[in-house]
Amino acid sequence: MRVFYRARQFWWALTSAPDAESLVEARQALTGPELALFQNLQLHEQAHSLWIYRRLREQKQTDPDLLAAALIHDVGKSRYPLHIWERVLVVLGKACFPNRAQLWSQGQPRGWKRPFVVAQQHPAWGAEMAVEAGASPLTVALIQRHHEALEEVGSGTCQATQPAKAASVDRLLRVLQLVDNDR
Numbered sequence: 001m002r003v004f005y006r007a008r009q010f011w012w013a014l015t016s017a018p019d020a021e022s023l024v025e026a027r028q029a030l031t032g033p034e035l036a037l038f039q040n041l042q043l044h045e046q047a048h049s050l051w052i053y054r055r056l057r058e059q060k061q062t063d064p065d066l067l068a069a070a071l072i073h074d075v076g077k078s079r080y081p082l083h084i085w086e087r088v089l090v091v092l093g094k095a096c097f098p099n100r101a102q103l104w105s106q107g108q109p110r111g112w113k114r115p116f117v118v119a120q121q122h123p124a125w126g127a128e129m130a131v132e133a134g135a136s137p138l139t140v141a142l143i144q145r146h147h148e149a150l151e152e153v154g155s156g157t158c159q160a161t162q163p164a165k166a167a168s169v170d171r172l173l174r175v176l177q178l179v180d181n182d183r
Contacts, residue, residue, distance in 0.1 A: 016047035026050060029067050033133035038071050040078040048183055049074060055179045066172045068135060069142035073176065076126030076143075077118060086115035094119075123147050141169050142176055 018026075026038055026046075038046065052070040061067065082090075093101040093116060104113045105120030127144035135143075 017043040018046045018050050022047075022050040022054070025053065026071055029053065029064070030071055031134065034068060034072055034130070034135055037075045037078070037129055037133050041072075041075060042078075042081055045074050045077060051183055052176070052179050055182070056175070059175075059179075061175060063172060065136050065138035066142065066176060068139045069146070069172075069176060070179070072130060072135070072139075073126065073143050073146045073180065074122060075129050076122030076124065079122070079125050079129075080109045080114060080118045082115050082118055086118075090115045090119045138169065138172070142173055145169075145173055146176060146180065148173070148177075 023046075026049075027035060030038060038049065041049065049071045052073075053067060056067060056070055090101070093104065101116055102120075104116040107113065107117060109117040109121070123144050123146055127140050130140045130143050
């Protein structure tokens with residue numbers, strides 16, 4: 001089943017691009033600087049983010065920070081855009097050599113390790129970029145944590161929220177991750 005999921009993901013990355021109607025929705029949901037971040041994503045990444053945004057809307061999610069995070073959660077990837085073959089390398093590396101892939105993801109994004117570093121570091125980079133764009137602390141926290149393992153969600157608090165709000169952040173993070181992991 002995992003192979004089918006990855007094959008579908010690969011094909012989707014090759015063939016998808018955002019439609020005009022979806023881009024209008026993104027313009028309405030994001031501030032000017034956030035929209036600029038969104039527009040720096042590769043077309044298939046924009047389509048992926050818009051797909052998540054639409055699924056959340058279909059689930060009657062209305063939190064503006066969650067919806068903004070859905071649209072720009074992968075913006076850190078725009079710092080070092082990857083080719084599709086590099087994405088395949090990361091998926092295969094993580095599947096076949098999970099411990100080594102973790103080691104390869106450390107350091108600077110150079111050479112053959114570059115895609116592993118980008119895959120690992122893009123949430124932190126995206127959070128930095130979102131802060132610079134003036135995104136809300138909640139949006140930043142969701143971007144920064146969007147790749148935490150679901151079982152880890154709730155085990156820590158984010159700097160952007162007060163402890164009383166941590167449960168709310170964790171709930172929204174879980175909602176974002178469930179939809180993101182479905183695509």
